[in-house]
Amino acid sequence: MKLRNLFTSGLMAIAAMFAGCQPESKLDGTKLEIDPSVVTAGVAEEEVTVNVTADCNWVVSTDAEWIKLSTERGSGNGTVTLYIAANTGAGRDALVHFQKSSTKKVSADLTVKQASGL
Numbered sequence: 001m002k003l004r005n006l007f008t009s010g011l012m013a014i015a016a017m018f019a020g021c022q023p024e025s026k027l028d029g030t031k032l033e034i035d036p037s038v039v040t041a042g043v044a045e046e047e048v049t050v051n052v053t054a055d056c057n058w059v060v061s062t063d064a065e066w067i068k069l070s071t072e073r074g075s076g077n078g079t080v081t082l083y084i085a086a087n088t089g090a091g092r093d094a095l096v097h098f099q100k101s102s103t104k105k106v107s108a109d110l111t112v113k114q115a116s117g118l
Helices: 002-020
Strands: 028-035 038-041 046-062 067-069 073-075 078-084 092-100 107-114
Touching: 028 092, 028 107, 038 046, 038 078, 046 067, 067 092, 073 078, 078 107
Parallel strands: 038 107
Antiparallel strands: 028 046, 046 073, 046 078, 046 092, 067 078, 092 107
16 A cells, blocks of 8 residues: 555655656737738838737738838737838838747738828
């Protein structure tokens, strides 16, 4: 009887040890939404906050050199601030792409349109 209790206690201790190694929360859902999805900027320098609603880890990127991002990644709900440079040339458009970190199948795009500074 004592041997069985000792064996059971040992198994419970090992299980607790392995359970402690697991991450507390693993976000791996499929929800990724942004608000707004279109931004119309004037010619002056602007900051725009984008709200992200997600149940996953996500990344954000843009190829537009005239847009800087406050962050390149997030987890769950959050915000990303776009820093849009002043425009002294023709009107321009850009795409800011949000996607789930582990797959391209879950994504959302933000269109940025900036007025002409001419």
